[in-house]
Amino acid sequence: MRYLKVIWRHDFDDYPVELYSELDNEGYEVRKVEIYRSGRRDYADFAKSTGQTGLGEIPVPSIEEIAEQEEFTPAWINADEFERVWDLAVLES
Template sequence: MNYLKVLWKHNDINEPVELYYEIADDNFDVRKVEKYRGGTYGYAFNEHEINGSILSECAMPEVEKIAAQEEFEPHEITKEEFEEVWRLAILSNYSK
């Protein structure tokens, strides 16, 4: 598994600003977290889609291709960093 954090630089308040991915060896995302301005989270795994987050139907592009797009800033992260964000996303949706 690989783990990726992508900062999405834009001004649309309805879109997430941070994207977190757990990526399998086939380059498909297995779990995903989306963080919005104000601290709201969405997440997706298997067939579960919470707060509008969905897993991709296509393989993830290479980090270099993501970085080549001006509005995206990708960073490889550790499994532990992903798990912390995953935990926060789940807890934030249960506390509503």
């Protein structure tokens, strides 16, 4: 598994500003957390989703492709950081 964090810079309150994804070897999302400017956290996995969050139906683009869009800042993170964010989102639901 690989873990990706993307900061999304925008002015919309209805869209997340941080996206965390757990990716399988083919780049498909297995779990995902979206954090909003208000602090709300939504999440999705194969069994459950909250808010408007859902798993992508196609593989996530490469980190280089994501970084080409100036509003996004992607970074690989470790499993521990993802699990911390995941646990907080699940506890809040």
